[in-house]
Amino acid sequence: MTLEQFLDRFDGPERSVVVVNRTDPDPVLNMLVDTFGDDVMRVVDGRGTDGAGDGRGTDGAGDGRVTDGAGDGRVTDGAGDGRVTERAGPVDASRNVGLTAEELTGYAGVDGDDEVVPSLDVEVLRRRDDIPFDGGTPDDIENLVLLMEDGEVVAGSTLSELGDAVLFVNSDLYTTGSRSLDDVDLPSVISGLNDATFTLRGYPESNRQKLLLITISRFIERVAWTAGDGTLRSSFQRLSRIDDEVGTRAVYERIADTGVDAHLYGVPDDLPDDLDAVIHAGEDPDFTDSWFVVYRPPEGPHTAESDPGSDLKRGIEGGVALLAVEAEPRVWRGLWTFDADRVSRVNRYVERNL
Template identity: 75%
Template structure:
């Protein structure tokens, strides 16, 4: 079995990224499509129907105009939007019902003062809201940055965090395209990888397994070398995998070199806590705490040139199986 076959065993839910309260959403939609892809994670326009008298979201984010029937078990997108605001031309304009979000503490949301929210990005599973982030928060993480921040080390480990919309993609399979097909989709993989490396660094113990396709990347990319110097300095048992075109110098890590597809085509970063992966015993206040306590992992496979299919997860069973496969086969 290969890592690609291993990935095939992991099924994930289909989720959608929806923009709410956008009067001219096309530029943001294009940016989200270029970031999240158009396969398992679909990007759809979540503008409110401007002439409706009830609350509704259009274009696939739920059955528009439904006002009765059995309530959804969770928060739906149409519950968040209203057309009760009148714009400068005297016409009804989309608006977010802030009180609805305030009363759903079970829906992760980031972005500061909800009263100032103008552009909200929702993560949907069917008609249910999984998480929400303001456009500003999502932009600071992936939309308005480039990979040079990580390659050069301009964004340090302590600055890496995941907005709720990206955090909510855990266990959802995705397909991403690299340059030149996309200028930014690969950044999502880099961001999640750096987050997992931060988890290991903060934990200061346990095991971190990371693949690089070519081991020369560790020294070629200043930011990557800084990260792994910091991680290994804490005492984390660090294992690095890739084609041995050039081995990293003076790094306290175990090097695993090879040239079969598991080395050349995989991208994984897996943190295993000292006692092994497990569900968080407490209710963690952040993804960082959740990862430190129970473990977190990313696996992506380059299925064709510059096309990556993958999944990232906090699930203890998946992390255990992935860590065991890598430990035994690479």
């Protein structure tokens, strides 16, 4: 069995990204599609209101439509299934289920001049634990990015948070070491992608999608470095990349200095010098076509008990793993996870077979 066949045993939920009240639609939409992909992750221009409208969906353009941003005029409720829903009445923020796509895009607020006013109920957002919103006015909702699953919000981030992490940066920040381990953190929308299978494209099909893999990889490396113990297993396809990329070399020097048991995997085109790590070299597809970063705490992967809202502590205490396979040239398929069973299985496969 190969890592690609091993990956086939995992499945995950399908999630979509909703961008609320985009002020600069085309560049932002194109950037989000290019970052998250346009097949598994569907990017939708969501326009919500305060619930005082007439039940019409709207994209804020004054024509009463909600569009999916694809330029083909389709109408959608933001859940990616092409439906427009009609609901009436205010949103019940006290209920136990998540905020739905219908509540994001199923209303149309109209002002005194009969103009459509795109907005969301600020009080609802402020009282929801599943959306990181601390603003006080509808203007503060501008460019809020929400992650949806089965029509409900599972995570949210501001566009600026996503921009700082992946949208407005490039991989040079990591390969040159300009962004250190201390600075790597995951916005809620990216954190919320855990256990969701993805397909990403590399250059030249996309200039940005592999940046998600790089960002999550650096986050897991930060987990190991912060923990200062346990085991980290990382693949590089070509081991020469460790010395070729100044930032990558610096990261693994810092990790090795903490006492983490570091294992590095790849084709032995040029072995790294003077690095306190165990080198695993090979030429088969598991070495040439895989991208994994797996942190296993000393006591083994387990469910984190304390501060589950912190991804960093969750990874340190329970373990975290990324596994992706280049299923075809420049197309990566995979997932990343905090799930103890999945982390154990990925770690065990790599430990026994590579």
